[in-house]
Amino acid sequence: xxxxxxxxxxxxxxxxxxxxxxDEAVLYAYSWDSGPLSxxxxxxxxxxxxxxxxxxxETVEDVINTLxxxxxxxxxxxxxxxxTSLSGNSLSVKGGILLDLTSMNAVKSINPDDRVAVVExxxxxxxxxxxxxxxxxxxxxxxGSADMCTIGGMLANNASxxxxxxxxxxxxxxxxxxxxxxxxxLVSLGSRALKDASGYNLTQLFVGSEGTLGVIVEAALKxxxxxxxxTLIIAGFRGLEEAVKxxxxxxxxxxxxxxxxxxxxxxxxxxxxxxxxxxxxxxxxIMVELDxxxxxxxxxxSFVAKEFKSVGAEALExxxxxxxxxxxxxxxxxxxxxxxxxxxxxxxxxKAAHIHDVCLPLSRILEYLRYAEEEASKLGISLLxxxxxxxxxxxxxWYVDTSSEASIxxxxxxxxxxxxxxxxxxxxxxxxxxxxALRSHYVSLQHGPLLEYMKRIKAVFDPNNIMNPGKLWxxxxxxFLEQLLKKVS
Amino acid sequence: xSKLFVEQFKDEIYRCIRCGYCRDFSRYRDSAxxxxxxxxxDATPGFEPYSARGRLMLIRYVLEGKLSLNEKLAExxxxxxxxxxxWDKCYxxxxxxxxxxxxxxxxxYEAFRHDxxxxxxxxxxxKQILDWAEREHNPYLEKHEDRVKWIPxxxxxxxxKGEVVYFVGCTASxxxxxxxxxxxxxxxxxxxxxxxxxxxxxxxxxxxxxxGHRDLAKAVAQHNVSTIEKMGAKTVVFSxxxxxxxxxxxxxxxGLKPTFELRHVIDLARQLVNEGKLTIKGGFKGKVTLHDPxxxxxxxxxxxxxxxxxxREVLAKIPGLEFVEMERNRRNSxxxxxxxxLRSYNSDVSLALAKNRVREAEKTGADILTSICPFCYRxxxxxxxxxxxxxxxxxxxxxxxxVTE
Numbered sequence: 001x002x003x004x005x006x007x008x009x010x011x012x013x014x015x016x017x018x019x020x021x022x023d024e025a026v027l028y029a030y031s032w033d034s035g036p037l038s039x040x041x042x043x044x045x046x047x048x049x050x051x052x053x054x055x056x057x058e059t060v061e062d063v064i065n066t067l068x069x070x071x072x073x074x075x076x077x078x079x080x081x082x083x084t085s086l087s088g089n090s091l092s093v094k095g096g097i098l099l100d101l102t103s104m105n106a107v108k109s110i111n112p113d114d115r116v117a118v119v120e121x122x123x124x125x126x127x128x129x130x131x132x133x134x135x136x137x138x139x140x141x142x143x144g145s146a147d148m149c150t151i152g153g154m155l156a157n158n159a160s161x162x163x164x165x166x167x168x169x170x171x172x173x174x175x176x177x178x179x180x181x182x183x184x185x186l187v188s189l190g191s192r193a194l195k196d197a198s199g200y201n202l203t204q205l206f207v208g209s210e211g212t213l214g215v216i217v218e219a220a221l222k223x224x225x226x227x228x229x230x231t232l233i234i235a236g237f238r239g240l241e242e243a244v245k246x247x248x249x250x251x252x253x254x255x256x257x258x259x260x261x262x263x264x265x266x267x268x269x270x271x272x273x274x275x276x277x278x279x280x281x282x283x284x285x286i287m288v289e290l291d292x293x294x295x296x297x298x299x300x301x302s303f304v305a306k307e308f309k310s311v312g313a314e315a316l317e318x319x320x321x322x323x324x325x326x327x328x329x330x331x332x333x334x335x336x337x338x339x340x341x342x343x344x345x346x347x348x349x350x351k352a353a354h355i356h357d358v359c360l361p362l363s364r365i366l367e368y369l370r371y372a373e374e375e376a377s378k379l380g381i382s383l384l385x386x387x388x389x390x391x392x393x394x395x396x397x398w399y400v401d402t403s404s405e406a407s408i409x410x411x412x413x414x415x416x417x418x419x420x421x422x423x424x425x426x427x428x429x430x431x432x433x434x435x436x437a438l439r440s441h442y443v444s445l446q447h448g449p450l451l452e453y454m455k456r457i458k459a460v461f462d463p464n465n466i467m468n469p470g471k472l473w474x475x476x477x478x479x480f481l482e483q484l485l486k487k488v489s
Numbered sequence: 490x491s492k493l494f495v496e497q498f499k500d501e502i503y504r505c506i507r508c509g510y511c512r513d514f515s516r517y518r519d520s521a522x523x524x525x526x527x528x529x530x531d532a533t534p535g536f537e538p539y540s541a542r543g544r545l546m547l548i549r550y551v552l553e554g555k556l557s558l559n560e561k562l563a564e565x566x567x568x569x570x571x572x573x574x575x576w577d578k579c580y581x582x583x584x585x586x587x588x589x590x591x592x593x594x595x596x597x598y599e600a601f602r603h604d605x606x607x608x609x610x611x612x613x614x615x616k617q618i619l620d621w622a623e624r625e626h627n628p629y630l631e632k633h634e635d636r637v638k639w640i641p642x643x644x645x646x647x648x649x650k651g652e653v654v655y656f657v658g659c660t661a662s663x664x665x666x667x668x669x670x671x672x673x674x675x676x677x678x679x680x681x682x683x684x685x686x687x688x689x690x691x692x693x694x695x696x697x698x699x700x701g702h703r704d705l706a707k708a709v710a711q712h713n714v715s716t717i718e719k720m721g722a723k724t725v726v727f728s729x730x731x732x733x734x735x736x737x738x739x740x741x742x743x744g745l746k747p748t749f750e751l752r753h754v755i756d757l758a759r760q761l762v763n764e765g766k767l768t769i770k771g772g773f774k775g776k777v778t779l780h781d782p783x784x785x786x787x788x789x790x791x792x793x794x795x796x797x798x799x800x801r802e803v804l805a806k807i808p809g810l811e812f813v814e815m816e817r818n819r820r821n822s823x824x825x826x827x828x829x830x831l832r833s834y835n836s837d838v839s840l841a842l843a844k845n846r847v848r849e850a851e852k853t854g855a856d857i858l859t860s861i862c863p864f865c866y867r868x869x870x871x872x873x874x875x876x877x878x879x880x881x882x883x884x885x886x887x888x889x890x891x892v893t894e
């Protein structure tokens with residue numbers, strides 16, 4: 001896509017020249033996100049995901065005016081929050097307009113009586129959390145990127161994180177949305193009521209639609225009172241079997257707010273940077289967080305400790321102090337980043353994390369992990385699994401040498417096998433990161449003929465297919481790893 | 490294109506994982522403070538390239554030959570006070586590999602600014618400052634011969650040789666002269682016959698380093714070091730955080746190894762008070778809050794030489810003075826916006842940052858804002874005037890001068 005002079009003029013007239021940017025340096029600065037796709041650019045002459053223009057929306061009117069022009073001129077529009085997506089969800093695969101929503105960042109109201117907070121899409125999760133804490137309330141979904149990600153990005157992606165085990169995903173915490181449709185119409189979806197049985201649930205259809213149906217400009221979110229007490233229990237196990245068994249025992253009797261799995265390599269690298277604590281140096285480590293009343297949490301922690309011991313936990317610690325827990329959680333949130341330490345100077349340039357985001361019934365996790373390890377081993381790949389075991393969401397990652405044909409071929413082969421397996425076992429290819437551009441070629445494997453229904457739904461809202469094309473399913477582009485393979489070979 | 494100076498940081502640049510902790514909030518050390526001052530209260534458009542990860546990606550694209558040096562790129566790189574909060578809150582930067590920080594954002598920006606400077610992409614205002622500083626040895630477009638006019642007429646002129654030399658710096662010499670005068674008085678009260686360099690004092694080189702003219706910075710650094718050594722100095726005292734940081738960090742980076750000890754006047758004053766060589770008589774009334782300069786804080790923590798507790802210790806010793814902390818203090822201190830060449834590059838943005846800091850100071854209920862840097866003083870006091878703040882600004886050395894005998 002190359003924007004015509006005429007279309008650019010229309011856009012500038014519609015939203016104001018001071019909000020429209022075409023400087024090369026600015027466009028380059030929007031050609032990446034936090035995920036691995038933009039790293040492939042190393043092997044290309046230009047960034048792969050360049051918008052033609054950046055529009056910095058400050059008001060709902062700016063969004064309406066942008067979409068009006070885009071729809072008439074058939075210009076692709078990619079909405080973007082903080083750009084912390086890991087699947088290329090906010091990358092301009094087809095060029096066009098990059099719509100930066102981070103300036104629409106007002107917390108419009110907090111109503112503890114109704115348990116509702118109304119926010120604009122550019123509000124950073126952490127900023128909302130700070131405001132909610134003033135009312136002793138909290139917004140339960142908390143992705144690892146909570147300090148940076150915007151609520152708009154969380155909504156578009158149906159993000160979740162470490163607390164999904166008890167509280168579910170972002171979708172479960174949305175009462176209503178205001179959305180600008182691709183035609184420029186501003187619509188209100190849902191209500192402020194906690195229950196709604198009045199027809200098709202369009203609100204939750206937009207949550208997780210990755211900006212392919214319209215632009216969310218306001219959200220009414222459900223909020224909860226902060227729990228009286230939290231505690232963190234960490235235990236090490238001889239292997240994954242024992243760890244998964246321990247998780248199953250706990251989940252049969254209680255619902256922790258978090259139940260996380262870490263494997264050996266993460267623990268090893270994390271312990272090198274931990275200041276006051278060490279994770280147990282075991283093959284598998286489980287972190288369980290309990291929240292609720294003092295009595296509930298005390299009772300729950302005794303139960304969890306007992307169950308851990310019953311399956312032979314090698315080390316077990318209970319952390320009641322808030323600062324202690326904060327340090328341990330901090331390390332957990334950065335587990336993936338810490339792996340960087342493994343790389344030499346020459347490796348760090350070419351290694352891209354291949355991030356999987358599968359979710360399976362807990363009873364199938366071990367079978368999946370064993371299969372993945374076996375297939376990876378045949379291809380000479382060393383896996384680094386970890387994740388939110390309590391809700392079956394695992395990130396079974398590895399690093400691809402983007403300069404090596406063999407490494408890319410192995411990545412393509414293993415990805416396909418792992419995705420087919422997860423579908424066979426009743427799981428999903430993405431639990432919280434979204435399909436984006438990264439997984440767009442695999443979504444048909446999961447949804448089969450139903451993908452056509454999804455496309456028809458999109459066409460109802462977006463007849464000109466301007467909203468975030470190349471996401472959820474591919475348009476005409478090849479899978480990005482296949483593209484890279486051609487480039488490298 | 491010839492090899493870029495920033496090339497030396499290539500490995501570090503590739504270590505940035507674009508996570509975004511440099512943008513808004515950071516859980517590092519469980520803090521929840523905003524990270525980049527450019528993003529607070531819309532001080533800038535809030536674009537990606539204004540964040541550290543954005544800048545690093547742009548530099549990476551330049552190194553990969555995808556993006557050429559241009560004016561917009563220069564604007565994005567120079568619109569930054571180099572406060573080093575992005576480094577301080579970056580998980581990668583704060584992780585060490587073989588004893589070294591894995592990523593050093595500000596060093597990378599400044600290396601790249603050197604490339605921009607060499608490519609002629611320096612702003613007209615910065616060029617004017619550099620040209621003037623090369624000729625007249627100060628960035629304030631003042632005549633060199635006026636450098637010593639800060640010395641009050643009613644005091645004996647300080648000697649030009651001695652074991653303790655006060656490096657006055659351009660801001661205290663030409664603008665905040667009261668800070669220089671207070672420093673001289675304070676040191677004399679402690680019985681130190683402090684010498685000054687007089688007309689042999691040149692700019693410390695900090696503005697040149699921040700803008701990217703390393704050659705000029707090195708020339709002035711060499712002049713200052715050799716002059717001070719010829720004066721027989723064992724200790725050099727600074728009242729300016731920027732000059733102090735230049736001698737401590739930039740001079741070694743430029744290959745210089747001064748043989749004399751470097752002391753900030755507040756650190757020295759703390760020692761003198763503790764040793765009974767300076768006596769605090771009291772008589773001060775007021776509620777005071779303290780601004781920690783970036784250059785005596787985050788810019789020195791990697792050397793374990795930060796000056797966070799020293800000014801607080803001094804303030805605690807003053808009877809009648811009620812001290813109150815701002816929410817963001819010490820390593821979380823919020824930049825005044827003056828540094829990194831920003832004040833001269835874009836005074837609107839620079840002062841927007843200063844206004845944010847003054848508003849934070851006002852929230853404490855203090856009636857006096859103090860700091861240990863005349864350049865911070867300058868920006869913060871200008872911001873106070875612009876927003877009609879009722880607060881008063883004093884350098885801490887002035888407060889000490891008032892209460893000591």
